[in-house]
Amino acid sequence: MIMKNLFSFFLQSARRRPDGVALKIRDREYRYGELLERAGRLASALDDSARVVGVFAERSIDAYAGILSILGSGKGYVPLNPRFPLSRTATMVRLSGCRTIVVGQECLDKVEELLGILEEKPAVVVWRETPDAG
Numbered sequence: 001m002i003m004k005n006l007f008s009f010f011l012q013s014a015r016r017r018p019d020g021v022a023l024k025i026r027d028r029e030y031r032y033g034e035l036l037e038r039a040g041r042l043a044s045a046l047d048d049s050a051r052v053v054g055v056f057a058e059r060s061i062d063a064y065a066g067i068l069s070i071l072g073s074g075k076g077y078v079p080l081n082p083r084f085p086l087s088r089t090a091t092m093v094r095l096s097g098c099r100t101i102v103v104g105q106e107c108l109d110k111v112e113e114l115l116g117i118l119e120e121k122p123a124v125v126v127w128r129e130t131p132d133a134g
Helices: 002-016 032-043 061-072 086-096 105-117
Strands: 021-025 028-031 052-056 076-080 100-104 123-127
Touching (some): 028 032, 028 061, 052 061, 052 105, 061 076, 061 100, 061 123, 100 105, 105 123
Parallel strands (some): 052 100, 100 123
């Protein structure tokens, strides 16, 4: 399973070098330990019965943590790009069988519109982290 291996590689790196730089977004660096901690908090909020989880967020630390939490939980993920037309995103949700969507705070307005389009409403997990201090 490729996705499980991706998480395993990340986990090995996080254990070996928790203070190592795992990710750089704009001018901010994020450490493996920090990213793993965020992913763990989010994983605890995911529905155990969900097999596929969507991530509806801009490129951010929370989007990456969301993907890692999903993969670490043994689930598949569907990247939902907030810049795509909502009709396209709704089709992706329907075709993937996605019943849970992790939503970044920056996409709250759009997810409400998305839910209005969908006949079967997925569970929504809103990722509310405190803003970064740097």
